[in-house]
Amino acid sequence: MRICILGSGSSGNATLIVAGDTRVLVDCGLSAKETVRRIREVGEDPGRLSGLVITHEHGDHARGLSAISKTLDVPVYVSDATFDACALGERGKKIQRAEAISSSQDFEIGSLKFHPFSIPHDAADPFAFTVESAGAKLGMAVDLGYFNALAAEHFRGADALIIEANHEVEMLRACTFYPWSLKQRILGRHGHTSNDEVARYLREDFDGRAEYIVLAHLSQNTNHPDLARLAALQALEARGPLFARGSERRVSIARYDGPGAWIEL
Secondary structure, three states: OEEEEEEOOOOOOEEEEEEOOEEEEEOOOOOHHHHHHHHHHOOOOHHHOOEEEOOOOOHHHHOOHHHHHHHHOOOEEEEHHHHHHOOOOOOOOOOOOEEEEOOOOOEEEOOEEEEEEEOOOOOOOOEEEEEEEOOEEEEEEOOOOOOOHHHHHHOOOOOEEEEEOOEOHHHHHHOOOOOHHHHHHHHOOOOOOEHHHHHHHHHHOOOOOOOEEEEEOOOOOOOOHHHHHHHHHHHHHHOOHHHHOOHHHHEEEOOOOOOOOOEEO
8 A cells, every 4th residue: 555645734635545456535625736736746647546535525625526526537435414515516416426435334445445433523524534455554534623532443553644733732822813713613622633632642542553653734824844743753752662763754744735755555
C-alpha cells in the first residue's frame, strides 16, 4: 500500500491511497482541476481512480465532489446523511455513480478494505477509518474534536497514522480575527484537535506500532509546523526510549499547498 497526501488544511483535503491496481481518493476538498493536477504531479493517472470516499460534507473535504465525479466518472462512496448534507440534489443527478456506505459498516474498494467508525465532529455523519491491504494498515482521522476510546482502539496495530493537529490552543485564543463563536467551535469536543490533544493521545493511547505519524490539517493561522511536531516528539519521548527511537524520522507534517512524499507500507 502507498499513500500520498495531496493536500491537507482549511484550503482543502485530499489523500490518494494505492494498492496494486486499486486507486482511491479520500476526500476532495480541492477543486477538480487542482486535484487532477496534483494526482498527475505525483506520477498517477487520474483516469485510473477506482473510487472516491467522502468522510463528511464540509467544504474543505467535499468541495470538488460534483465536478470530480463527473470529470473522472468515478464511483463515490458516501453515506446517505453526508450526501444529503452536501446539498447536491437527488442521488444520481449530480453524482452519476454513488455508492451508499455507513460510518459503522466495513466496505471494500478493489484490494483496499475500509473500516470506518464514527468520530466526534460537527458534521452530519462524520467518520474516520482504518484501511488495510496485504497486511499493511493505515489509520486516518483529519477532522475530529478529540481522540476518543473508539479511535484509539481502531488505530492499534496501524503501520501509519494520518491524524489532525489543527491548532495550538494559546495561538487560537490569541487570534484577533477569529470571532469568539468560531474559537468555541474549534475548541469544542466536536471541533478540531489541538497539539495538546495529539500529544495526550501519543502519551496515553498510542501503541507505538506506526512507523509513520503524519500531522495533518494544521491551521495556517493558529498553528505552526514546528510547534505541532515538537508537541508530538515530546510526547513520544515521555513514553521512553522504545517510543522515542527514530521519532525524528517518524513524525512529519502534511502540506496544504502541494503533495507530500509517498508513504510506502
